[in-house]
Amino acid sequence: MKILITYYSGTGNTEKVANAIKDGIIGHEVDIFPVKQVDPTILKSYDMVFLGSGIYGFAINRKVTNLMKKATGLPSKFIYFYTHQSPNPWPEAFKSIESILERNKCEILGEFECCGENLKMTEEQRQTAMKNLPPEKRKEMEEHFRVVKGHPNVEDLENAKKFAQLIVNKI
Ligand SMILES: Cc1cc2nc3c(=O)[nH]c(=O)nc-3n(C[C@H](O)[C@H](O)[C@H](O)COP(=O)(O)O)c2cc1C
Known part of the structure; x- marks a missing residue:
């Protein structure tokens, strides 16, 4: 499979998780880029996308949403990942792209989240x-x-790696 890992990370927490996810994927072609480096027209050339962000004001960063809005065609498989400072996760974090995925009949295969210290x-x-x-x-x-x-600490990153392994091995 051709897999894209893309994310917005203001202070590096979500980027650490993205790199751990990459470490968990063996035997596939993997590209990893911050969202600002991704051309929306190339999303469709992947089989699977891991899409990540920190949580800012209760939601993912707008650049992630904009990438999805501008995409010209999407792969059928998506996985979310995010970091947040709150004690509890944000089940609605990716709400802003829900309708885009529905319209394109994309499947969400899983979601990984962990705490991330607010370094700002x-x-x-x-x-x-x-x-x-x-x-x-x-x-x-x-x-x-x-x-x-x-956070994310060594254990969080190990969990992210195992999460990616499980997702990819299920396919
Ligand atoms: C401007 C700003 C707003 C934030 N808003 C939230 C929030 O609404 N909920 C939350 O749980 N964490 C919030 N956080 C904490 C971040 O989600 C957390 O530190 C995350 O790990 C940052 O990821 P990053 O290092 O990849 O940018 C906020 C952080 C910043 C800087």
Whole structure:
């Protein structure tokens, strides 16, 4: 199979996951590019696309959506991956491209997500985010900021690699 891994990554977290996915795919032709380097007209030349982004303001980056909007034909198989700072995943993250995939009768074979520390968030912003919370919620958030530090970590990247292996071996 000819496989494309493409992603938007502002601070490198999602890019790490993209590279781990690549490491998990053996025996196929794999291209890996940030979305800005992908010509929308070449998407159709692939058998499968792993599409990734960080989550910014509850959604994937607009450049990922725009790539899909501009595509002239799509492969039948898509896989999503994303990183997020929140404790819980965003099941609606790729909503902006749902109708495009439906219209093109594309199948979504799976989704990988993991936490990614928000490297742009300053200590001051962290404190502001917690300032007006009741003590219990504040404690929870503080704990989450501690837990998310350093993610995606080695274990997340190993999971991403195994995820890609499973997806590709199922086909
Ligand atoms: C401007 C901005 C907005 C963000 N909004 C969200 C959000 O709505 N939900 C969330 O879980 N994480 C949010 N994050 C955290 C990122 O999703 C997370 O750190 C992710 O791993 C970044 O990936 P990247 O390094 O590939 O850009 C935001 C980060 C930035 C910089």
